Amino acid sequence: MTEAVLNIEGAVCAPPLTHNEQIVMGHGAGGRMSHQLIQKAFLSAFENPALGAGDDAARLESGFHESLAISTDCHVVFPLFFPGGDIGRLAVCGTVNDVAMLGATPLYLTAGFILEEGLPMETLQRVVASMKAAAGEAGVQIVAGDTKVVQRGKADGLYITTAGVGVIVPNLTIGGAQAKPGDMILLSGSIGDHGIAVLDARGELGFQSTVESDVAPLNHLIDAMLNASKRLHVMRDPTRGGLATTLNEIATQSNVGILLKEETIPVRREVAAACEMLGFDPLYIANEGKLVAIVAREDAEAVLRAMRATRYGEEAVVIGEVTAEPPGRVLVRTTLGSTRIVDMLAGEMLPRIC
């Protein structure tokens, strides 16, 4: 009765890796290089019966009343504390969100800590307190943990890996392969806040900023959306690689086109200014408290209303639609009326953003 889908975040096909290749920072950036690494190093080895669904969590049937959703995330953000959040809140929300994106109710988390010798105990306690608060907000329990210590210089303060287990609402199939031409694309709020807040904490902005990370648990927002529609096809949080990479993943998995209207995508003024100065495109900047949803056209209005009634969906908008052509491609119609292709993030843009 056990059947599992292999799930390593955002896997797509990729050319073979060359010999003598080494890990470089771009392999961790969530874009095309990450996908290639996953494809070559992991997917081929850990091949499971129902292969490569490529969603943020694995859907498991195992003779339970309910199906399980399971996910894991490593967190290596630098610095540990940034405007609006810290590595602890990130570690809880990241995994809660990945489980919830399958339409599952997250219940339990595990937390593994790799600590660097010399880490102040007070820092660890602040991080743990933040995890506790985030878990309380999400309504999940942290039920198992482990701690290892490595020598000075062999880590960067601390790293946290969380795993999450949830139950999937029966008869619900939400996943990256479910987008259909005609569906509407909804976004829960402004993009780029998390990435810019972390850059600010690193002192890399070069000006005063009030941007705060959006890091938040989205499971209650998703509950509201599920109550509003039975035709939610895809939900995903555009983290590493940003909205552009997430939509490219979905376009590939569903073999559909995606057409966005540029002027509908909300970007805070300060985030846009920072991106312009630094030469970044906000479409590629990481978010940690946003989701993109692909919904049957006739339910889009109801879902949008439900989103706007929740704390983390107040600024939800429609940003585009799913098309039959060109399959696997994301296009943006600019304010000038032209259309450009938006590709997946290629290599490294912002390392250690989560």
Added chain:
Amino acid sequence: MTEAVLNIEGAVCAPPLTHNEQIVMGHGAGGRMSHQLIQKAFLSAFENPALGAGDDAARLESGFHESLAISTDCHVVFPLFFPGGDIGRLAVCGTVNDVAMLGATPLYLTAGFILEEGLPMETLQRVVASMKAAAGEAGVQIVAGDTKVVQRGKADGLYITTAGVGVIVPNLTIGGAQAKPGDMILLSGSIGDHGIAVLDARGELGFQSTVESDVAPLNHLIDAMLNASKRLHVMRDPTRGGLATTLNEIATQSNVGILLKEETIPVRREVAAACEMLGFDPLYIANEGKLVAIVAREDAEAVLRAMRATRYGEEAVVIGEVTAEPPGRVLVRTTLGSTRIVDMLAGEMLPRIC
């Protein structure tokens, strides 16, 4: 319906941490300092309804047909490859074993990789191949993963954090608090092999050794034991901190005494020689493919027979018994007839052993 027990490996009571305290290597060694860290930094924050069972995995009731067991382990062993195993095999077996120690059938694993920039791809592929083989041997599926990359010098090649989910056989209550006076204590084979094999790989032995790590998945051994007896009270794998620390944990959790016969505890000749030279006590050396079981006296013989019929239990022996007095203490009767107290490992002995 959801009820969870907090589970952070081997938690016991501990004095308060002092202000300005920093993380030191001993906090990761699995002994008394690790327990203090867990108690102060984690248990107080992540307090759950049924507090601090302190087993290797969490037992969860959540409205499923079966109860779930969930566990997690970080792996930072140095070097990555050692006689008899590698970090990949360790990461799979460690979590499989923690789930199985609750009398659960491990089904699914997640794997989170923190990779250091510059890691040869071939190294990663060898580790992943080893994980695949170990997962196949254990009969579990790796269903979710994540990969992060940190800059050169910010990790030591790679770290792997695995989490595991299993189903608990109904009506079975196995845990560290279940030992009863009169129970017999069984050990599945020789102790100290893993720790000495890793020291050998580091070139720290100073002589030629043929000792191999015992790293192995023990779930099939446990299946055989469960078939032989319904009165298995405790099972645990004596990893970091060794047999002495594991038995101290159990004595504390069950509030019983434990009396061992020194000459019955199997130690390979080379392991004993290495320990003598280096000033180590094999009772404190880590194992990664051994388990200690506490069984009702009348079933001990049947369980021992069942263990010896399996690959990883061929050398199983009875090493002692549970006593009413002195509660919380582990005593060893030496070959000379004297009795000594065996305390928990205090701080650091062998860092980065798993």
